[in-house]
Amino acid sequence: MPRLRESAQCGAEGGRAARVRAGVRSPSAWCGPFKHIKMASKRALVILAKGAEEMETVIPVDVMRRAGIKVTVAGLAGKDPVQCSRDVVICPDASLEDAKKEGPYDVVVLPGGNLGAQNLSESAAVKEILKEQENRKGLIAAICAGHYTYSENRVEKDGLILTSRGPGTSFEFALAIVEALNGKEVAAQVKAPLVLKD
Numbered sequence: 001m002p003r004l005r006e007s008a009q010c011g012a013e014g015g016r017a018a019r020v021r022a023g024v025r026s027p028s029a030w031c032g033p034f035k036h037i038k039m040a041s042k043r044a045l046v047i048l049a050k051g052a053e054e055m056e057t058v059i060p061v062d063v064m065r066r067a068g069i070k071v072t073v074a075g076l077a078g079k080d081p082v083q084c085s086r087d088v089v090i091c092p093d094a095s096l097e098d099a100k101k102e103g104p105y106d107v108v109v110l111p112g113g114n115l116g117a118q119n120l121s122e123s124a125a126v127k128e129i130l131k132e133q134e135n136r137k138g139l140i141a142a143i144c145a146g147h148y149t150y151s152e153n154r155v156e157k158d159g160l161i162l163t164s165r166g167p168g169t170s171f172e173f174a175l176a177i178v179e180a181l182n183g184k185e186v187a188a189q190v191k192a193p194l195v196l197k198d
Helices: 012-022 054-066 096-101 114-121 124-135 167-182 184-194
Strands: 003-005 043-048 070-075 089-091 107-110 139-143 155-158 161-164
Touching: 043 054, 043 124, 054 070, 054 089, 054 139, 054 167, 054 184, 070 096, 096 124, 107 124, 107 167, 124 139, 139 167, 155 167, 161 167, 167 184
Parallel strands: 043 070, 043 107, 107 139, 139 161
Antiparallel strands: 003 089, 155 161
16 A cells, blocks of 8 residues: 655555555544445556656545455555655556566556656656557556646546546546546445535
8 A cells, every 4th residue: 555654755554644644544533434445456557756746646645445446556666765746756566667567457557746647658668568558458557747638527537548637637537547447326425425416
């Protein structure tokens, strides 16, 4: 599980405390009773690069995990802590190199953030993963600066490509991924306790 930290140190006890404070580990602490949905697990790869937009990374990870999707947050530059666009530091679950060996994944997610998107676009490894995902007809989801085609729609799905506009659409983006992988009913079950405005 990625850990939100105020520093680049990701020690076991410090990481646990940061997860609890951030509500990542125990959503019931801030939004009432909640159970993760148990079902045949789909798998997601979230590629985390330096300069990624925090909300566009953490919100999809959280929402997908609530839906029972097995999410791997992979650090583009390795397993070291990654500094995001607003100085939040996230510890990846694995390096991209190691995560790739555990594939294939049902969805590959590309968070935005100007520097993060630039780092993703310059990576030969990311290009290879996306090409493989496209060839095997897997879902590719990108948000904000993580993609390049502009649309006024908050979330846009075109075949196996799902895109969204920015931090303010992160929940909709995440729920669209859940719906694409696990169906409308599961997406509705996950959405209900989030108290989102319709």
